[in-house]
Amino acid sequence: MIFSKEYVGYLGKEVTKRLLATQMIETSNPAATAERVHAALLDEMSLEDRINDEVRNILEVYGDEMRKTGANYQEMFKKVKLELVRKYKAVL
Amino acid sequence: MPPHEERKPGDLRLSRDKINVLARGVAEALKQADEVEFVEDPVTIRQEVRKILEDLLKEEARIDMAARNKIESQKRTIAEGTQEWDILYRKYYNEEVKKLGI
Numbered sequence: 001m002i003f004s005k006e007y008v009g010y011l012g013k014e015v016t017k018r019l020l021a022t023q024m025i026e027t028s029n030p031a032a033t034a035e036r037v038h039a040a041l042l043d044e045m046s047l048e049d050r051i052n053d054e055v056r057n058i059l060e061v062y063g064d065e066m067r068k069t070g071a072n073y074q075e076m077f078k079k080v081k082l083e084l085v086r087k088y089k090a091v092l
Numbered sequence: 093m094p095p096h097e098e099r100k101p102g103d104l105r106l107s108r109d110k111i112n113v114l115a116r117g118v119a120e121a122l123k124q125a126d127e128v129e130f131v132e133d134p135v136t137i138r139q140e141v142r143k144i145l146e147d148l149l150k151e152e153a154r155i156d157m158a159a160r161n162k163i164e165s166q167k168r169t170i171a172e173g174t175q176e177w178d179i180l181y182r183k184y185y186n187e188e189v190k191k192l193g194i
Binding site for chain 1: 105106107109110112113114117118120121122124125127128129130131132136137140141144145148152189192194
């Protein structure tokens, strides 16, 4: 994830604060709302990390085969990652 | 910023598409929240979230630029990608972020 969790927490608080200030939403619990916004942002922002982890797991399973065929790890990583991005319709 | 495009200092660190997806996710999370009531319609709220995120990310891009400029202003050249550059960048970046009260 390119931003720290603390920074994403700051984004969550600021988005909530500004939505309340402009009277777009009302909330009975601003802290809980900020935490929900934080969680939504964190979930989407960490998507690429989860995809990268899945790619590594897949390549680990095929490690022996790749070594036998002399396949290049970085190229395989890119190919598998592209497939997963398409599969999940992810926006990175 | 799409992966195939080179990011220039000052550019937002997320693409417009990604910001749109984030705004959609936030609007959906707010819609599901029991403690939240929408005063405006969901589309307006999503657009406002996108605008807020863009403003905040412009602020973040300024922090990024400030950290890079501090490194550039060093008496000797420190090449980006080196461990020394990374350490200095993190130090200067965190100094700027602290000013936001994080």
